[in-house]
Amino acid sequence: MRKKLILNAIIMVGLTGNILADSNSTVDNNRTVKGTTIGKYQKPGAPIDITYRSTRVKLNEPSDINISFSTPLKSGEMDVDINIDKDLKVIGEAYNKITYSLSPNQKEYNLNLRVSSSKNGLYYIRLLTKINGVNGIKTRAFAVPVYIGNGKLQKKSHQLVMKALGGENLSISKAEESVEVIK
Amino acid sequence: MKNRIYTLLIFLILITLYGCGEITTVDDGTVVIYPTPTPTPTYTFEPTSTPIPTSTSIPIDSNNGVKIIGKITYDRVHVKSSGTGLNYNNITRDSARGVTVKLVKNSCTSNDILKTTSTNDSGDYQFLNLTPTQNVRICVYAKLEKRGIGGYDVEVVDNTNNSAIYTMQSSLFNIGEDSTRRNLNASSGWGGYGYNRARTSAPFAILDSIYTAIKKVKTADSSAIFPKLKVNWSVRNVPSGGGSESELRDGFILTSHYNGDGNLYILGDENSDTDEFDNHIIIHEWGHYFEDKFSRSDSIGGSHGEGDKLDIRVAFGEGWGNAWSAIATDNPIYFDTQGFMQSDGFSMNIESGNSAVKGYFSEDSIQNILYDLYDSHNDGADRLSLGFKPIYNTLVGFQKNTKAFTSIFTFITGLQEENISEKDKINDILSSENIRPIVDIYGSSQANLYTSSTSDICTTGENGTFNKLNNHKYIKFTIDSSRNYIISVVQNNGSMSDPDFGVYKTSPFKHLGDSDNTTYKIESARYSLDSGDYLLDISDYNGQTYACFDININ
Structure with a gap:
């Protein structure tokens, strides 16, 4: 009976250990994350497409981010504002803005970064591209995902998600109220 | 027996070590919670620079017993006068029109619903003939619901949280012998340097833009019935991804778009691209839903931008979306706010903007033509003010059944058949965009397609x-x-x-x-x-x- 008790304890520690480890797990294999907007529907905006690659890495390991912009425009300038999540550390030179001179001989405009983080999470490199067209400036926003460690989004929701007895899921937040007795 | 107790003890200790913590949503599903209600005293709202209006347009009738009446509003953050970026110093409390409001016992998750209603066009609601009841709450759902002729069914859900319907709740209170006026406002969540509270108003702002679009269609056809539409918005919806089902559930929606299957997806990622207050974008994408459910679009989609010579199906589809956003709002300034603190972006004037390239393949040309056909402002080649009804009739009639791919050729052929006396004026507008008089649905004599x-x-x-x-x-x-x-x-x-x-x-x-x-x-x-x-x-x-x-x- 004592052996059974010890065995139960070991099993439970093992199970719990797995659960706890999952929330702090590290990524064993590096995986490449790729994406492109080429050929995909886009809402109105600057005529710019993006293709990106980022590597999923462990904590404190550098992730290589390769970004390529393409546009049918052959002259003028393309500005890119760069906004990197605060828990991502840029390795090497950091920019918050880049300007490309557009040329008929160039099809792609590249941006390469190296980042790392000491915290698990799904982070973003947010890019706002701008081009000056016939009717003034047009813009288009992109977000390049960077997976560190467990790669889970850490953003806290301010809503409370609950299941109604009728089966619907509800995302609930508090109203600002005023109350007055009607005479 | 002792050993069983020890086993249970170990189990409880281990579970407590893991399970302690605040209530949060889990990644793979919702947390089911039935909170114990705690009655609270009458709630006083946070003071703001714009007090919630205390008047209501619903007259007080002493024959309706104990009543609760009030107004539902939401914070709308307006675009700057330059058309670039949101102005958080210009937030108005706009009426939440047509939304579902319920009076429930205890919690919005409860099945014990005392009353259900919808707000009117002023955002007013009323619950009449109430009996004293303890522990009740007002729940406002991001839902437009109307059955029958002229009906609609729209809800705004969180696609990253199992399609949870956005809901705003009052505090818990008791119904006594006195009638009360209870106004509820959905706040923007803006804290001065970022969103630091729930962005409660976002779903209601989206819904109100759609309500505007629905109302405009009803000016042409009051009996139009709108098939169910689900609008997917989340703070996690980012301009990234490839559009697969699993990506959409994680918020990788790529761009605000209509998916062709009764679903709109709207961006919500702060400091990148949020679209909840960009009403022209909401209405543009709703315009694709309209094409899908009421008319027909053969557009093959894909990227499109200024200066593009597009496939004629894409040119018409996108030009329609832009023109429709201006028609529905009677505001030709289309804007898209983006960037850090939503302070950037761009705008374009559908009425007076120059086409980067002109022709039957140009999104700019199509939007200019459609808006000129509609508007009452005559300028240049535009001497026509058809209003929306002829455009609507063509879209739901001729365009829907045409034997050619949908384009400016099919649309104008249909419009001119039904409005033969305006043919010359229509041709003048076409000519201003370098389109010759359209002779048939195939664009013969000007397009070799x-x-x-x-x-x-x-x-x-x-x-x-x-x-x-x-x-x-x-x-x-x-x-x-x-x-x-x-x-x-x-x-x-x-x-x-x-x-x-x-x-x-x-x-x-x-x-x-x-x-x-x-x-x-x-x-x-x-x-x-x-x-x-x-x-x-x-x-x-x-x-x-x-x-x-x-x-x-x-």
Whole structure:
């Protein structure tokens, strides 16, 4: 009976250990994350497409981010504002803005970064591209995902998600109220 | 027995070590919670610079017993006067029109619903003839619901949280002997340097933009019934991803868009691109829902921007979306706010903006033409003020049933048939965008896109690839006898193309299928075809500068 008790304890520690480890797990294999907007529907905006690659890495390991912009425009300038999540550390030179001179001989405009983080999470490199067209400036926003460690989004929701007895899921937040007795 | 107790003790200790913590949503589902209600005293709202209005347009009638009346509003953050970026110093409390409001016992999750109603066009609601009840709450759902003729069913959900419907709740209170006025406002969540509270108003702002669009359609057809629409918005919706089902559930929606299946997806990622207050974007994308459910769009989608010479189907679809956003709001300034603290972005004037490129292939030209047909402001070549009804009638009638691909050619042919006395004025507007008088649905005499020939049909990548002008050519053919046919498309000027094709029956118009294998030079497939007229849409996936094909149908 004592052996059974010890065995139960070991099993439970093992199970719990797995659960706890999952929330702090590290990524064993590096995986490449790729994406492109080429050929995909886009809402109105600057005529710019993006293709990106980022590597999923462990904590404190550098992730290589390769970004390529393409546009049918052959002259003028393309500005890119760069906004990197605060828990991502840029390795090497950091920019918050880049300007490309557009040329008929160039099809792609590249941006390469190296980042790392000491915290698990799904982070973003947010890019706002701008081009000056016939009717003034047009813009288009992109977000390049960077997976560190467990790669889970850490953003806290301010809503409370609950299941109604009728089966619907509800995302609930508090109203600002005023109350007055009607005479 | 002792050992069982020890086992249970160990189990409880371990679970406590893991399970302690605040209540949060889990990644793979919702947390089911039935909170114990705690009655609270009457709630006093946070003071703001714009107090919640205390008057209501619903008259107080002493014959209605104990009542609760009030107004539901939401914070709308307006665009700066420059048209670039949101102005958090200009937030108005706008009426939440037509939203579902319930009076419930205890919690919004409760099945014990005392009363249900919808707000009117002033955002007012009322619950009448109430009996004293303890522990009740007012729940406001981001939902527009109306049954029957002129009905609609729209809800705003969190696609990253199991499609949870956004809901705003009052505090818990008791119904006594006195009637009360309870106004509820959905706050923006803006804290001065970022969103630091729940962005409660976002779903209601989106819903109100859609309500505007619905109301505009009803000016043309009061009995129109709107099929169910689900609007997916989340703070996690980012301009990234490829559009797969799992990506959409994680918020990788790529861009605000209509998915062709009764779902809108709207961006919500702060410091990147949030669209909840960009009402022209909401209404533009709703315009694609309208095309899908009321009219017809043969657009092949894809990216599109200023200066593009587009496939005629894409040009019309996107030009319609932009024009519709201006028509529905009677505001020709389209804006898209983006960037850090939503302080950037761009705007364009649908009425007076210059077309970067003019023609039947230009999104700019289409939006200018459609808005000029509608608006009451005559300028330049525009001497027409048709209003929305003729445009609506053409879209739901002629455009929906046309035997050619939907384009400015099909739309204008239909519009002129129904408004023959305005033909010259319509042609003047077309001419200002370098479009000659339209003689038929195929754009004959000005666009070399349709042919009945099956030899030497050439596509070109000179305007770009995928969805640009002349990437696709359209072959008209007739089948006399119903049976299986093999359709082959073979390149005759080289072997580096990857031909693909789509087959369409034209009456009634139906997309039968696509053949798009990755093979050089040839594409071939068997189709069962009934007698009738057809269109074959051929293209080169490899985007060769110039690829010519022979077609065989036997």
